[in-house]
Amino acid sequence: MSVDTATVARIASLARIKVTEDEIAAMVPELNGILAWVKQLGEVNVEGIAPMTAVIPNKQRLRDDVVGADPLTGGGVQGKVLSNAPAGEHGFFGVPKVIE
Amino acid sequence: MSDLTDLGVAAIREGVAKGDFTATEVAGAFNAAVAEAQPALNAFITLTPEKALEAAAAVDSDRAAGKPLGKLAGVPIGMKDLFATTGTTTTAASNILGNFVPPYESTVSQKLWDAGAGMLGKLNLDQFAMGSSNETSAFGNVVSPWRREGSDAQLAPGGSSGGSSAAVSARIAPAATGTDTGGSIRQPAAFTGISGIKPTYGRCSRWGIVAFASSLDQAGPMARDVRDCAIMLEAMAGFDPKDSTSLDMPVPEWAANLNADLRGKKVGIPREYRMDGMDTDVARTWDEGIAWLKDAGAEIVDINLAHTKYALPAYYIIAPAEASSNLARYDGVRYGLRDLPQGAGLQDMYAATRAAGFGAEVKRRIMIGTYVLSAGFYDAYYTQAQKVRTLISRDFMDAFQTVDVILAPTAPTAAFGLGEMVSDPLAMYLNDVFAVPASLAGLPAMSVPAGLDRQGLPLGLQLIGRPFDEQGVLDAGLAIEARAGFTARPAKWW
Numbered sequence: 001m002s003v004d005t006a007t008v009a010r011i012a013s014l015a016r017i018k019v020t021e022d023e024i025a026a027m028v029p030e031l032n033g034i035l036a037w038v039k040q041l042g043e044v045n046v047e048g049i050a051p052m053t054a055v056i057p058n059k060q061r062l063r064d065d066v067v068g069a070d071p072l073t074g075g076g077v078q079g080k081v082l083s084n085a086p087a088g089e090h091g092f093f094g095v096p097k098v099i100e
Numbered sequence: 101m102s103d104l105t106d107l108g109v110a111a112i113r114e115g116v117a118k119g120d121f122t123a124t125e126v127a128g129a130f131n132a133a134v135a136e137a138q139p140a141l142n143a144f145i146t147l148t149p150e151k152a153l154e155a156a157a158a159v160d161s162d163r164a165a166g167k168p169l170g171k172l173a174g175v176p177i178g179m180k181d182l183f184a185t186t187g188t189t190t191t192a193a194s195n196i197l198g199n200f201v202p203p204y205e206s207t208v209s210q211k212l213w214d215a216g217a218g219m220l221g222k223l224n225l226d227q228f229a230m231g232s233s234n235e236t237s238a239f240g241n242v243v244s245p246w247r248r249e250g251s252d253a254q255l256a257p258g259g260s261s262g263g264s265s266a267a268v269s270a271r272i273a274p275a276a277t278g279t280d281t282g283g284s285i286r287q288p289a290a291f292t293g294i295s296g297i298k299p300t301y302g303r304c305s306r307w308g309i310v311a312f313a314s315s316l317d318q319a320g321p322m323a324r325d326v327r328d329c330a331i332m333l334e335a336m337a338g339f340d341p342k343d344s345t346s347l348d349m350p351v352p353e354w355a356a357n358l359n360a361d362l363r364g365k366k367v368g369i370p371r372e373y374r375m376d377g378m379d380t381d382v383a384r385t386w387d388e389g390i391a392w393l394k395d396a397g398a399e400i401v402d403i404n405l406a407h408t409k410y411a412l413p414a415y416y417i418i419a420p421a422e423a424s425s426n427l428a429r430y431d432g433v434r435y436g437l438r439d440l441p442q443g444a445g446l447q448d449m450y451a452a453t454r455a456a457g458f459g460a461e462v463k464r465r466i467m468i469g470t471y472v473l474s475a476g477f478y479d480a481y482y483t484q485a486q487k488v489r490t491l492i493s494r495d496f497m498d499a500f501q502t503v504d505v506i507l508a509p510t511a512p513t514a515a516f517g518l519g520e521m522v523s524d525p526l527a528m529y530l531n532d533v534f535a536v537p538a539s540l541a542g543l544p545a546m547s548v549p550a551g552l553d554r555q556g557l558p559l560g561l562q563l564i565g566r567p568f569d570e571q572g573v574l575d576a577g578l579a580i581e582a583r584a585g586f587t588a589r590p591a592k593w594w
Contacts, residue, residue, distance in 0.1 A: 003471070007471075008467070011467050011470050011471045011474070013451075014470050014474060015424060015454075015466050015470040016428075016431070016447070016450040016451050016454055017451060017454045017455050017458070017463055017466065017467070018451035018452050018454070019455065027467065030525060031464075031467060031468065031471070033525075034416065034468060034526060035468075037413060037416075037526060038413040038414075038417055038481070038485075040410065041410055041488055042484065044407065044410055044484075044487075044491065046487035046488065049490050050487070050490060051486030051487045051489070051490065052486045052489040052493065054345075055301050055315055055316075055489075055493070055541065056301045056302050056347070056542045056567055058302060058345055058347065059348075060344065061341070061348075072204055072342065073342060077203070080203035081434075083201070083203050084199075084200055084203075084435035085434055086432060086433070086435075086436070086437070086438035087438065093434055095433055095446055095449070096440060096445055096446050096449055098445065
């Protein structure tokens, strides 16, 4: 499997990264080199092998169903949440107009 | 006072506790060393001398008041700029987080401060920890303090924890934090003649560490010797309910239990790691390591890790796949850079922001990850890679039926020059060939300095242990350290 310029443009669009035609042209051989190399994984017989889901077996926990159980991850920190927002406005994240 | 910077973690802690010198004197000495080296090495992205002094003053006043001192009392450290630190810019070496000031502290850094450590600054790294040479940072390359004999060419400090390795080996920090996704603690440690351990996946909380590949990311210490690593790891590790993959296990007293007597232990030597065309100095160092562990009383056993050659390609599917998902959060809305071209809508803003904020290697990995997860390719790439990962893990578990610890080189070469590998991403990836398998299997693994190559550059040996057996890894590392007699350090040219 290899990629062409149209595929790279489509991947960039899926990844929400703006790319120029020159950048796409440069990425095609780079990505193809990497994809040709990872293709060797197809040689491995994986019949009956389950894909790994947890590298170290661990029980899934549920946290207590309490608001603000952990002060670091609890609520009531609107100012902190917005402190790094490029456009924090009226207590919200500001974005360009999405509905005409 | 300048010789205070020759001291490691244990020596500083003991000297402060005994009153041989104050924590403030130590912090002052390291602050001065950092300031002097920074223009030449660029090991740090942000300097925080006031934080180091503030923590030191607290330790000195606790000692004067007769209060108990923490495990790292009076030890100033470097913090990889991937750990969120309250009020101090945390960039992940990327422009997209160039002005990000966390309103919270990562669990690991908080534990270190609670243990009495102070922060010299935020260390440079490969952008989002993606790289093996520290050349993908948006804040410039880190220059290794090491040079080849008779040459002043700039060398890579390894990556992604390249600022950490450069700072510790240059004696401008006694220890530093690192993170390891596919070798990012061990390879830079090997390149610079220091020690570093990646613990079992889940030992150190990932909460507050900028995510790269969540099923692989693990924090760990980098320091000048095995004991210092053990002390610092004790302070960093521990259960954290805020990380869903955190291990709910007690933290052993690794430092107090260190034991270099390996009688009754079996050390595995993986056949598959002895590759055609292996660097002769790397091969020789490995043979020396085998002899040293034998001398420590261990029995040497040849083992097979049959799927070794597939580890790196599996890693370069799994890690980019997870990265493409993790890095989707950088959208110019909630934090970080925003690029809003005139008249742009939301989708255009996302694309422009990410184009402007991410470096070339980060974009490359997001693109690969997006591709292998896209409809029609998911099973062929991602599912296949996760199945191969199961087999790689199974190889290790089979080997650990027989052996207690595995010995291998850390990296296939000594440090390479800055700029020598950047034109070929694939060649750069191959530098992690020995480090990646243990990452995929979540195993504790450590690099210790073992000797110098023909150019006078450090080479490391890697020890890989069973899950949760950091002690076995540290003990074997100590046995090598005691016999390698590695005292080389970079000559000061900065």
